[in-house]
Amino acid sequence: MDRRSDSQEHGRSKRRKTADMDSRTDPLLADMKEAPPESPESSDDEGGVKLEGYYDRPATPTQGKRVKQEKKNVIVIPETLQGHDRFGSSSKKRQREEEEHDSKPNPYLAHQDEKSTKEESDPKSNPYLAHMYEEEEVEEQGYNGYSNGYGKALNRTNGISKASTWARFPRHKTTAAMAKKAEDGPNNPFSGKPLSSQYFNILRTRRNLPVHQQRDEFLGLYQKSQFLVFVGETGSGKTTQIPQFILFDDKPHIQHKLVACTQPRRVAAMSVAQRVANEMDVNLGDEVGYSIRFEDVTSQKTILKYMTDGMLLREAMHDNNLQRYSTIILDEAHERTLATDTLMGLLKEVAQRRPDLKIVIMSATLDAQRFQSYFNDAPLLAVPGRTHPVQIFYTPEPERDYVEASIRTVLQIHAGEPEGDILLFLTGEEEIEDACRKINLEADELVREADAGPLKVYPLYGTLPPQQQQRIFDPAPAPRKPGGAPGRKCIVSTNIAETSLTIDGIVYVVDPGFSKQKVYNPRIRVESLIVSPISKASAQQRAGRAGRTRPGKCFRLYTEAAFKKELNETTYPEFLRSNISSTVLDLKKVGIDDLVHFDLMDPPPPETLIRALEELNYLACLDDDGNLTHLGKLASEFPLDPTLAVMLISSPEFYCSNEILSLTALLSVPQIFVRPASARKRADEMKALFAHPDGDHLTMLNVYHAFKSAEAQANPKQWCHDHFLSLRALQSADSVRQQLRQIMEREELELVSAPFEHKDYYTNIRRALVAGFFMQVAKKEGSSKTYVTVKDNQNVLLHPSTVLQQESEWLLYNEFVLTTKNYLRTVTSVKAEWLLDIAPTYYDITTFGKGEVKNSLQRTINKIRRKEATKGPGRPKTNAH
DNA sequence: GAGCACTGC
Numbered sequence: 001m002d003r004r005s006d007s008q009e010h011g012r013s014k015r016r017k018t019a020d021m022d023s024r025t026d027p028l029l030a031d032m033k034e035a036p037p038e039s040p041e042s043s044d045d046e047g048g049v050k051l052e053g054y055y056d057r058p059a060t061p062t063q064g065k066r067v068k069q070e071k072k073n074v075i076v077i078p079e080t081l082q083g084h085d086r087f088g089s090s091s092k093k094r095q096r097e098e099e100e101h102d103s104k105p106n107p108y109l110a111h112q113d114e115k116s117t118k119e120e121s122d123p124k125s126n127p128y129l130a131h132m133y134e135e136e137e138v139e140e141q142g143y144n145g146y147s148n149g150y151g152k153a154l155n156r157t158n159g160i161s162k163a164s165t166w167a168r169f170p171r172h173k174t175t176a177a178m179a180k181k182a183e184d185g186p187n188n189p190f191s192g193k194p195l196s197s198q199y200f201n202i203l204r205t206r207r208n209l210p211v212h213q214q215r216d217e218f219l220g221l222y223q224k225s226q227f228l229v230f231v232g233e234t235g236s237g238k239t240t241q242i243p244q245f246i247l248f249d250d251k252p253h254i255q256h257k258l259v260a261c262t263q264p265r266r267v268a269a270m271s272v273a274q275r276v277a278n279e280m281d282v283n284l285g286d287e288v289g290y291s292i293r294f295e296d297v298t299s300q301k302t303i304l305k306y307m308t309d310g311m312l313l314r315e316a317m318h319d320n321n322l323q324r325y326s327t328i329i330l331d332e333a334h335e336r337t338l339a340t341d342t343l344m345g346l347l348k349e350v351a352q353r354r355p356d357l358k359i360v361i362m363s364a365t366l367d368a369q370r371f372q373s374y375f376n377d378a379p380l381l382a383v384p385g386r387t388h389p390v391q392i393f394y395t396p397e398p399e400r401d402y403v404e405a406s407i408r409t410v411l412q413i414h415a416g417e418p419e420g421d422i423l424l425f426l427t428g429e430e431e432i433e434d435a436c437r438k439i440n441l442e443a444d445e446l447v448r449e450a451d452a453g454p455l456k457v458y459p460l461y462g463t464l465p466p467q468q469q470q471r472i473f474d475p476a477p478a479p480r481k482p483g484g485a486p487g488r489k490c491i492v493s494t495n496i497a498e499t500s501l502t503i504d505g506i507v508y509v510v511d512p513g514f515s516k517q518k519v520y521n522p523r524i525r526v527e528s529l530i531v532s533p534i535s536k537a538s539a540q541q542r543a544g545r546a547g548r549t550r551p552g553k554c555f556r557l558y559t560e561a562a563f564k565k566e567l568n569e570t571t572y573p574e575f576l577r578s579n580i581s582s583t584v585l586d587l588k589k590v591g592i593d594d595l596v597h598f599d600l601m602d603p604p605p606p607e608t609l610i611r612a613l614e615e616l617n618y619l620a621c622l623d624d625d626g627n628l629t630h631l632g633k634l635a636s637e638f639p640l641d642p643t644l645a646v647m648l649i650s651s652p653e654f655y656c657s658n659e660i661l662s663l664t665a666l667l668s669v670p671q672i673f674v675r676p677a678s679a680r681k682r683a684d685e686m687k688a689l690f691a692h693p694d695g696d697h698l699t700m701l702n703v704y705h706a707f708k709s710a711e712a713q714a715n716p717k718q719w720c721h722d723h724f725l726s727l728r729a730l731q732s733a734d735s736v737r738q739q740l741r742q743i744m745e746r747e748e749l750e751l752v753s754a755p756f757e758h759k760d761y762y763t764n765i766r767r768a769l770v771a772g773f774f775m776q777v778a779k780k781e782g783s784s785k786t787y788v789t790v791k792d793n794q795n796v797l798l799h800p801s802t803v804l805q806q807e808s809e810w811l812l813y814n815e816f817v818l819t820t821k822n823y824l825r826t827v828t829s830v831k832a833e834w835l836l837d838i839a840p841t842y843y844d845i846t847t848f849g850k851g852e853v854k855n856s857l858q859r860t861i862n863k864i865r866r867k868e869a870t871k872g873p874g875r876p877k878t879n880a881h
Numbered sequence: 882g883a884g885c886a887c888t889g890c
Contacts, residue, residue, distance in 0.1 A: 265888065293890055310889040339889060430884065463885055495886055516886035529886060574888090586890090639890035671885070739890090800882035819884070 165189050171251050172223045176215035179248035190253070190280065190287045190303070199281040206279060209237030211245075211383050218242070218381055219249055222358065226351055227378035229361045231368045233385025234544055238362055239263075239331055240276050243304050250327050250358065252303045257326035262309040264337045265500060266292040273297070273306040280304075293639070294735055309339035313586060316343075317636060320591040321350055327358040333371060334363040334537070335499065336573035336601075338583055345600045346590055348375065364537070367570055374601050388547040390509075394560040402512035403431060405557045407438050409510050410490055413555070414455050415446055419486035420507025420552070421476055423497060423545055427516045427531050432459045432492045439490060453477070453485035460493035460501075463670065465728075472503055498541050502548065509546040509554040511539060513567070518577050522608040524792045525615070525775075527579055528818035535571045539563065573602045580604055581612040582641050585621055588628045589636040595626075618775060618842050619646045637743055640668060647772025648740065649749060654768035656761075658753040659701060661744070663765070665737035666700045667814060667826070672729045673703075673801075683724035691803040695811070695828030697769060698762055699803045704733065767834050773812045774839035778824060779853050780809050787811070787824065790853055799825040809856070810835070832860040 165182060166189075183203060185195040206212065211232060221228050222245075232238030243261045252259050263269040273290035282288055289298030291307040298305055309330070316322055328347060333340055347359050361371050365382070372380050399405040406424050413422055426432050436457045443455040454477040460469060477487035491503060495515045515538065516529045534542075539556065546552025556563065575583075584595060592598050595609060603609075616622040619642050621632030628636075635645035644664050651660035666672060675683040690706065692698035703723075706712055707730050712719040720727040744751060754761055778787035778796060787796050798804065799817065808829030815825040835843045836857065845861060848854035 308889060314890055335888090337888065428884080428886065461885085462887060498887090500887070518886075531886090582890090668890095675884095801884095817884090821883090823883080 166251055166254055169248065169251060171254070172249060174219065174249045176219060179215070179245070182248065188281050190247070191282050193281075195281050198278075202279050206237070206241065209241060210235070210386055211237045211241045214381065214383055215245055218245055221379045221381055222246065222249065222360070225379050226355065226357070227359050227361070227375040229363065229368055229371045229375065229378050229380045231363055231365055231380065231382040233365060233383075233387070234548075235386035236383045238383065239268075239272055240279060242360065242362065243306075243329060244276065244280065246327050246329070246358075246360070247304060252326045255326050258302060258324055259304050259327045259329070260312060260325050261304070261306050261329040261331055262312050262340070262343070263306060264309055264332050264335050264340065266308055267500070268332075269306040269308055270295075276304065276306070294739065309337060309343055313339050313343055313346075313590070314639070316346060316350075317586065317589045321354055322347075322357070323354075325357065327360065329360045329362060331362045332364075333361045334365075334367050334570070336367075336571070336575070338574045338578060338580075341573055341575045341601055342583055342586065344374070345598055346587075346592070348599055349592070364541075367537075370601065387544060388549070388551045390543050390547040390551070391553045392543060393553065393555045394563065395557055396559065398559055398562065399512070399557045402514060402557055403435055406510050406512050407435055407442065409555050409557065410439055411442050411446060413508050413510070414443065414488065414490070415450060415452055417508060417553070419488065420550075421488050421503075421505045422490040422508045422510065423503065423506045424490065424492045424510040425497070425512065425515070425542055426492055426494065427514050428494060429459075429461050429463060432461055432494065435492050439492070447480075451485060453479050454487040456487070456489040458489060458491050460491050460497060462494065462496050476505070495538075497545065498538060503545075504549055506545050506548065507550065507552040509542055509552065510557070511542045511554060512557040513539065513562075517571070518574070520576075520578050520608065522579075522605065522611045524789075524794055524816075525579060525611060526794075526816045526818060527577075533567060535568045536563065537570045539567065575600065575604055576602055576608075579612065580608055581615045584609070584612040585616060585628075585632060585636050585642050588622070588632065593627075615775065616642060618839075619643065619772075621646065634747055634749075637747055638740060640664065640740070643772045643776075644668065645772075647768060648744070650771035651768045652750045652752050654764045654771070655752055655754040656764040656768050657744070657749070657751045659765050660768050661737055661740055661751070662704050662733075663697055663701055663769075665733040665740060666704055667697075668736050669729045669732040670726070672700065672726050672733070674724045674726050676724075679724070686722075686724045687803070689723070692762070693803075693805065694762060694766060695804050695808075696802055696826045697814070697828040698765065700826075701765070704730070766828055766830055767838065769812055769828055770830055770834050770838045773814070774835060774842050776813050776816070777830065777835065778811055778813060779856060780807065780811075781852065788853065789816070791848070793849075793851070793853075794822060796822040796824050798827060799823040801825065802827055804829065832857060833864065836860060836864070 169178060169182075182189040185200070187193065188195050188199075211218070218230070230238060230242060232242075239261070243259055246259050250259060261272075263272065269290045269292050273288055274284050277284040277286075277288040280288055284290075285297040285299055286301045288304045289296075289302040289306075291298055291305055291311050293308070293311065312322075312328070315324075322328065330340060330343060330347075333344070344361070351357055351359060359375070361375065361378075363371055368380055368382070372378055395405075403426065406426065410422055410424055424435070426435055436459045439455070439457045443452070443457070446452040447454065456474070456477050458472045458474075460472055472489075472491050474489070476489040479485060479487050491497065491506075497503065498515075511534075513534055514531050515534050517532045518527055519530050519532075520527045543554035543556075546554050587595060587598065595613070613622065613626060616632065617624065617626075619631075619635070620629055621635050621642055623629050631646065631649065634649050635642050638645040638648065640648065644667060648657075648660055648664045651657035654660075673683070673687055687699075690699050690702040692702055703725060706723075707716070707719070707725070716730075717727055719725075720730065741751070754764055758764075775791075777790045779790060780786075781788050781795070785797060787798070788794065789796060794816075796816070802825070804811070804827055806829075810830050810832055811824070811827045812830050813824040813827045817823045817825050843857060845854065845857055848857065
C-alpha cells in the first residue's frame, strides 16, 4: 500500500475514534494542511438566482408575465438585498447613512444643484437652457418623471417641467450626489409616480452595497472613456447597481435609446430584471424589462433591458451598429461564453463606427487585465465583494481515487465538524448517483456506530427533473434528539452549482478538482466531453460557495503545489473548445467579412476556422470567396446549427417541410426518450412502439406525431410518463417548432408536405435529411458491425440505443459521441444515389482517397450510368410507338 | 449493449 492508502486508512480509523472521543475535534485538520484564509473570488450573483431549472415557455410576452408570477422559486430576492444588512453596519457606515438621511432633498434648495453645473459651456448642459432641448423629447415619449418639490411647484403651473429633473442632469456630467438626490424622491424620477415605502427600504440596503461607495469614481471613468472594465466580486452589487448608475448619467430615455445588460443565462436575466424593477419601484416590463428566447418582457417605456448574450448577438444581425443602445454592459464576461466572446469582438468594431456608444465589461477578478488590454487599455475599476472568509485545506499527497476520497471527506466532515451543509463537486450523473448511494450507506453506519446526526444526501445535475432539483432547498434535518449531533444535508453536484445555482447554508465545500469539459477536435470535427482538471478560477469559485452565509471551509482534494503549478489560471474559453461553424455564420451576418483578422480575445486554432469555413462552403452558406450566399443569409435567420438550418430551408423541395420542421425542433432539444435504470426493459418496449425500420429520425417523428394526437394531449403528463418520454423535452420541441415556423413564414419559405398516405412520404424525409447532413454519413465496413465515416475515415459503431435493425450500407448520423468507444447516435439509413444526387459537390468522386467508400460510390455511379444508358436509347423508341 | 458538464439563439 502506498502512502495515500495509508492516509485513507488513517482517516477512516480517526473517524470511528471520534465517535468515542470528543465529537468536536476536527479530524480533517490532522489530515489536511491548512492554507491561509482566502477571500474567494467569484462571479457576482447578487441577482438571487436560486435555481436554473425548467420553466414554462409561454407563447407570448403577456402570457410570459403571468406564468412567471405563478411560478415559485424562480425569482428569489437574496438575503443580502432584503431589508437589512446582515453583516451589520460599521459605525462609519451608519454615520454615512445618517448623513444621507439628514440630507434628504429640500425642495427649496434644489436650485443649488443646478448652480453647481452652471459652469458647463455646452448650452445643452446648461441647466437653465437644457429643457429647451430636451423637454420636447421627454413630453413626446410620455415620461413624466419628476423627483422633488421644486418640480412639483412648476408642475402645477405649466406641466412642462417634468423634464427639468432630467434637464438638471447634464448627460455624462452627473455626480453621485445628483443621482442620490433624485433617488431620494419623493417621486420616481423615471415614472413620475410617488415612491413606495418598500422602495425606500430597499434603497437603504442598496446604499450599503460595496459598489455604492465608488459611485463617483465609477461615473468619472464611465464618462471619460468609451470602454470601461469593471471588476466586482460576489456581493458587490454590480449586476443590479451599475446599470442603474448608468441610467442616471446616460439618460437613455432622453436619447430614445436603451441600456442593455447581458447575462450568459436566461434565469439570471429574468431574476435580475425583476430585482431591479423592484429596486426602481416600477413594474417589470415597463422601465426595466428583459429579453430572452421565447420571451420579450419589454415595452416602449423600457430603458434598461437585461438580456441573454445570445439575444443581443441575434439583434446585432439585423442592427449591425446596435443603434438602439446607448450603453451596453457585458456582465459575467469572465465566463467567456461563445456569445460573450463574439460580442466583445463585435463591440470593438462597432465602437469605432459609433463613438457615442459606451461599453462596460463586468467580470470577476482573474481576467481583468486581459480585458483591459483587449479593449485598448480601458480604465479599470475594482470593487471588493462581500463574502465571508473561507479556510482552504489541501491534501498533503495527491489522491488516487478522487471519488473515494471525496466520500471519505464528506463523512469526516459530518462526523467531526460543527453544523453546516456540505457541497461536493463531482463530474457527472453516474458518478454523482454512485457517490450518493455510498455516502448514504456509510452515513447510516456512522449514525449507528458513532451517534452522528442525520445526513440527507441530494444529487444535483442539469438533467435531473426540476422537482428533484428543488429538493436541494429543503432544510437540513434536525438533530435526532435535542442537543444531539447536528443534522445536515450534503449536495453532490456537477458544475451547475458553480455558476448557475446558489444554495444558501453551505459551509463546507469538497472540491476534488475535476469537471467534464467540452473539447473539440477539428480534424475529425467532433465535440466530446472529457473529465479534466478545473482552473484556479473555478477552484476559487467553488470555495466561495462555502462563504455565502457565514465563514466556511473548503477541502481541496489535491495538493497546494498542484493548485499553484498545475491548474490553469482560467478555464479555456469556449471559443477554443467548440465547433464554430454556427458562430462563423453569425459573424458573417453581423457584417464581419474578414474573419482571419477579426480581433477576438482568443482566436481559435486556424484548423478550427478552416473547418468551419469549409463546412459552410459545402452547405452553400458561403461562396468560394467566403461571402455569405442567399442561403447563408436565410440560414443565419434561424437559431439553429447551419446543418439543421440548411436542411429546414431545403425541405420544401422534398415536399416534407412540416415533418422536417418537427424533426429540426426535436433535434434541437434534449433527449426525448427517458430510460430510468430501474425500468430499462419497459422503457425499451415503449420505444419499440414508435420504431421505424429506417432509423431513429423517423422514430422520433413518430413519437412527436403521437404526442400531438388527441389521446396524448388529453393528459400529456400521464401519456409521457406511460411511454417513457420526456414531457419537458417534447414541450420544449413544441416551442422551438413554433418559433422556427414563424421564421419560415417571415422568410416566405413554403410549408409543403406530401400526404401521409403517399408512397414516398418517409423517403422524402430521408432525402431531405441528406440535404443537411450529407457531411455526417458513414458506410458499413464489409460484413463487420463497424462503420467508417465518409472523408474523415473514423471507425465507428452504432450506438446501442438505435432502433435500426437491418443492416444498412449507408447511414446518416446526427451525433458522433466519443465515450468508451466511438458511437454514432441517432441514425437513419440512406442511399448512395441520394448522396450523389443531393450533395454532388461533397460527393465528387475525384475528391475521395482510395478505399471502400470511393469504390462503393464508383459502383453506384456506374450503375446509374448503365441505367441511363439503357433508358436513353430506349426512350425515343417508346416515343415512336 | 450504453451514459448526458453547462449554457445560448
